[in-house]
Amino acid sequence: MIPIRSASTAQQVHDWLYGCVLRGDLLPGMRLSETEIAEQVGLSRQPVREAFIRLASDGLAEIRPQRGTYISRISVRAVLSARMIREAVESDLARIVARTRPDLGAMERELDLQARADAESNVPAFVEADDRFHQAMAEAAGHPAVWQDLDRLKAQMNRLRHLSMRVFDRNQTIAQHRAVLTALQAGDPDAAEAAIRTHLRQMLTEVPHMMDAHPDYFTE
Template sequence: MDQPSFIVPSSSTAQQVYDWLHDRILRGDLAPGARLSETEIAGQVGVSRQPVREAFIRLTAAGLAEVRPQRGTFIGRISVGAVLSARLIREAVESDLIRMVSATTSPALLAQLDQQLEAQREASARQHVEDFIALDDQFHRSLAKAAGHADVWDVLEGLKSQMNRLRYITARVFDHQKLLDQHTAIVEALRDGHADRAEQAMRLHLRELLTDLPEIARNKPEFFTK
């Protein structure tokens, strides 16, 4: 793992170690099944083992790590059930949100979404997966905020850790163009003031995972659990 340089003495060390490991697990830098060593990570970060141990406990509680008796702590496999549940919740919530947005769409919002789409295209052209996913999240957060429910996106974000792990895998494997086209279809439906089409485009977009997941699971069965 890369040498981190983020530890700030004035903040909780355990929280900082947790955030760092959490981010690396979601991005796939730490693959499912990889062993976590308290001693190794403490040495790399430059802290005692106690905050690392606390971070491991939190990762385990979040379903991102697992303790195997007499063997140690390992990166947890991706829960297919958790991914599908998060996707279902997102579709139900975001389909309602997009209908709310369609009733109040403004030129300023459309300009903002157009700019975000262009930034996504640029990130895709650079093959920068982290930027692409961050911009994807920004796009959906902007729609939730436009609907007057930015806090709802924060709730969704807390539910989709396992889903985000899959997103990083698919963003490295599959062509981004389909997702870009789907985002564009959502924006064009809003531009036309067509609520039904906007909702349909959102549902289609969020169901893309149902196609991607089986293929990834077949190719990387060791990464997944029910």
């Protein structure tokens, strides 16, 4: 773990731990120590305890009385539900963008950043650029709040993505994003919808593979 140099509140500790869990720096089943984390961030144990409670409410930690706090396993059901919702919503967003043909420079920039992150084998930067690519599409459609709603649903999905992008061909994801962007730029709603559906269905291949590779990381 990397200490938080300027943390002063339970929320900051929570946000840091939240990011660690999503990136896979804290793996499913790992035990969290209030004392160790408090020492790392330079705080008392109380705000750290509060951060653990918030992390548990996010579904990312499990507080076991008399035993401690542990990073929860990845919920396959939550992953698949978030994927299904994203496909339905983002298909509509893609059609809106293709029909209205707004400026798509932000999506182009995020695609370039993904390619750079892939070349550097920087998985966290790759996944973050992936997220921003989809966020930029929602913003281009004129519905930025939709992405905020989706973002709250996909914590478990992002945990899987940080794991899977270490082993799957990231160029495939880049190619899928390029297909989405090309269809949007061409103003072709049908092609844009088909491309985004193909991209978001990639996870249906990733889930069983990752479950076989890391059975202890997942729960139904």
